[in-house]
Amino acid sequence: MKHDEVQSREKPNRWQAIRDFMYGMFGMEIASHAIEMRASMESLFMLTTVGDMIGIPVLPPYYSLRLLPFVLPQIATWKRRVLREREFTDEHDYHLDGL
Amino acid sequence: MNTLWVVIIAAVIIYLIYNFYAKPIDREVIQADVKKATPAKMYMDGVDFMPTNRNVLFGYHFKSIAAAGPIVGVITAANLWGWLPALLWLMIGVSFIGWASDYSAIVVAVRNDGNSLSAISHRLIAPRTRSIMFIFIFFYLLLIAGAFMGIMASLLAARPDVPFGIIILAIMGFLAGQMLYRWKMDLILVTAIVVIVTLAAMIFGPIGATPKLDTSGKPTGAISWVGPINSAMVAFNGAIDKISGGNALLTVTDPTAADPRVPAPGADGKRVSTSVYDAATGTIKTLPSYLFWVLFLLVFAYLSATLPIWRFAQPVNYIGFWITLLTIGFSAIGAVLAPFIKPAIGAFALDAVKPLTWVPVASKAWQPLWPMLFVTIACGAISGWHALFGSIGTARQLEYETDALPVGGGAMFTENTLALLSLVAVSIAGTGGGAGRFAAGVGSLLTVVFGDGFKLLGTALGFGAFMVIVLTVTQLIFRVMRVTLSEWVGDALPALKNMHVSTIVSMVLTVALVLTGTWVYLWQMFGAANQLMAALSLLIVTVWLKQQKRNPAFVLWPMIFMYITTLAATLITARNLYVTIVPLGGVEAAGAWAMVIISALLFVAAILIGWDGYQAYQGFAKGGGKAKKAAPAAAD
Numbered sequence: 001m002k003h004d005e006v007q008s009r010e011k012p013n014r015w016q017a018i019r020d021f022m023y024g025m026f027g028m029e030i031a032s033h034a035i036e037m038r039a040s041m042e043s044l045f046m047l048t049t050v051g052d053m054i055g056i057p058v059l060p061p062y063y064s065l066r067l068l069p070f071v072l073p074q075i076a077t078w079k080r081r082v083l084r085e086r087e088f089t090d091e092h093d094y095h096l097d098g099l
Numbered sequence: 100m101n102t103l104w105v106v107i108i109a110a111v112i113i114y115l116i117y118n119f120y121a122k123p124i125d126r127e128v129i130q131a132d133v134k135k136a137t138p139a140k141m142y143m144d145g146v147d148f149m150p151t152n153r154n155v156l157f158g159y160h161f162k163s164i165a166a167a168g169p170i171v172g173v174i175t176a177a178n179l180w181g182w183l184p185a186l187l188w189l190m191i192g193v194s195f196i197g198w199a200s201d202y203s204a205i206v207v208a209v210r211n212d213g214n215s216l217s218a219i220s221h222r223l224i225a226p227r228t229r230s231i232m233f234i235f236i237f238f239y240l241l242l243i244a245g246a247f248m249g250i251m252a253s254l255l256a257a258r259p260d261v262p263f264g265i266i267i268l269a270i271m272g273f274l275a276g277q278m279l280y281r282w283k284m285d286l287i288l289v290t291a292i293v294v295i296v297t298l299a300a301m302i303f304g305p306i307g308a309t310p311k312l313d314t315s316g317k318p319t320g321a322i323s324w325v326g327p328i329n330s331a332m333v334a335f336n337g338a339i340d341k342i343s344g345g346n347a348l349l350t351v352t353d354p355t356a357a358d359p360r361v362p363a364p365g366a367d368g369k370r371v372s373t374s375v376y377d378a379a380t381g382t383i384k385t386l387p388s389y390l391f392w393v394l395f396l397l398v399f400a401y402l403s404a405t406l407p408i409w410r411f412a413q414p415v416n417y418i419g420f421w422i423t424l425l426t427i428g429f430s431a432i433g434a435v436l437a438p439f440i441k442p443a444i445g446a447f448a449l450d451a452v453k454p455l456t457w458v459p460v461a462s463k464a465w466q467p468l469w470p471m472l473f474v475t476i477a478c479g480a481i482s483g484w485h486a487l488f489g490s491i492g493t494a495r496q497l498e499y500e501t502d503a504l505p506v507g508g509g510a511m512f513t514e515n516t517l518a519l520l521s522l523v524a525v526s527i528a529g530t531g532g533g534a535g536r537f538a539a540g541v542g543s544l545l546t547v548v549f550g551d552g553f554k555l556l557g558t559a560l561g562f563g564a565f566m567v568i569v570l571t572v573t574q575l576i577f578r579v580m581r582v583t584l585s586e587w588v589g590d591a592l593p594a595l596k597n598m599h600v601s602t603i604v605s606m607v608l609t610v611a612l613v614l615t616g617t618w619v620y621l622w623q624m625f626g627a628a629n630q631l632m633a634a635l636s637l638l639i640v641t642v643w644l645k646q647q648k649r650n651p652a653f654v655l656w657p658m659i660f661m662y663i664t665t666l667a668a669t670l671i672t673a674r675n676l677y678v679t680i681v682p683l684g685g686v687e688a689a690g691a692w693a694m695v696i697i698s699a700l701l702f703v704a705a706i707l708i709g710w711d712g713y714q715a716y717q718g719f720a721k722g723g724g725k726a727k728k729a730a731p732a733a734a735d
Contacts, residue, residue, distance in 0.1 A: 016154075017154045018154075020154035020155045020158065023155055023158065024154065024155040024156060024160075024162065025158035025161065026158075026290075026417070026420070027286065028151075028159045029159070029162070029416075030286075030413065030417065033408065033413060035145065035146055036146055039144075039146040077145055080142055080144050085218065087215055087217065087218070088582045088586055089217075089487070089491050090147060093408050094578060094579050094582050095492065096240075096572070097162065097163045097164070097166060097572070099164075099243065099478055099482060099572060099629070
């Protein structure tokens, strides 16, 4: 990291910091959950199209190859997400706040 | 003592501890490095792992840890021991244990590829640790659900100005979910509509009610419910109670007298009989209206537990957080201004130290300051749940390692100020007990900002905010409880994998505790389970630091203290139940026995984890055993 980037982190804009804090308190939970919902739908789409990459062939490879250019950018993060060991506590649906 | 002194003491201590204790540990022991890649960067998937600005993450982490815990515990402890022991434990606890627990749990997860604490314990300590933590979490949730359901049902039945706001909150929750996710309306507009309507409903609840006066014209503490909404609620409760002809369906006894249905003692120190409390025998009557409100809460929680989270639970939480923030925020302004504007309000009316309830009489409950204070006030000083959450949520979004302290430690210190504000509210209120004292204190603080005419409305808002804080947590508890239950025993009992079955089983167990249990004992056992979880998280960090050949003193000593304290508290609570409630027989005895068995389970589980942790620690200390077997991901 460049020195000036570190410096800029040391002196943040106060109003921006307050706005960020407020967003963290009020908006981030909703945004994170929306992202999680979208990601679960995308995972399903990826599974049906390129599932053979993780050993679950659903579509014939012909169609997978036709779709490959469109899904290519997401493959790395998708594989990382679905192949990672997960617990139920990982999901926002089961976060318990306030204790 | 007044409110300003609390503000000054807290500000000075937090500044000193953060800068001269926490920062050196972050720098020298943990050696946080701004250049080291965090899991959020290494494994970014745009969902769970996502580098996030530290100010955003600070707000998110604070919102996730702060609500009912720091408020309810302080209220209970201040009523049992006075404000001074509560203040001392809050400040000492957060300074030397609380921030260290939250911060270190995030750090250990960051240095272990963003794995959760239970996954790390599985690898670092012993495989069974993970299984035992499941049992821990389930009973922890059961106890807190019982404690919260009990106090909420009592308040709804006893305070006719409160239910209207809660009913509107439920309706607004549905509406907010619909407006946000289906109608795609602007968040600010939705917020304005639902928060204003809910706040208005909470303020309308007490309108028309007037304090009852004695013959000399002084307030007696009782209220005439003659307003349009509160009188309707009185009539509604009365109509339900006619089902049993006004007779109790069952009676229970609360040796701690903390049940909201037990009236506060008068000036002569004696309690008077009410429609639900018999002063001569000390028994509390469970009337049909109480059961109705239990049922109302169960339906509320059932919807939260089984509907998609965006449909109900999340919008209710969102509204609830606004209500809480506005109420607490204005109360905080009142607390700072009170000594200058209205010194009489800012002065503490509660005893600094109450006569210690450590009575070594064989047939009576024991509430010694140690260890019971340290489990009664859990969140606000230290909480195991924070560590669990920090390791799975915040740790995976940390942009830089150096953000762990301002986010994890900073949020804990901020939560501590929330607990202090609750302590201030309870301490300045001269009358009432438990939640009533908190609400009265909030009402007084709000008069500093909004004028004397706001007292009754402010008190209602205090009750409303208290209810909202507790309710928003309770609705999520059943959601987590049902999934914990199905994860834990779903393979052995496949029926429990069905979310409706697991929710109903969780609710039946909770209702059994609500109807037969005693609120304070439930709370203290929850506190013990929570603090044990904190001790276990500190244990995991201690073992990890030993593995990394670093000095674990800043977590080792807090861990030993919390471990011994909470084990002792678990035993004392079990003993209190056995001595004071089991001899009564009937349903109360059944509830007490259930709680004694749960405490025995928690005790044995904690001993097993402690033993495994000790062996792992010794293994790493000798440089062999576990150290050689540790998986690569556990390495720094």
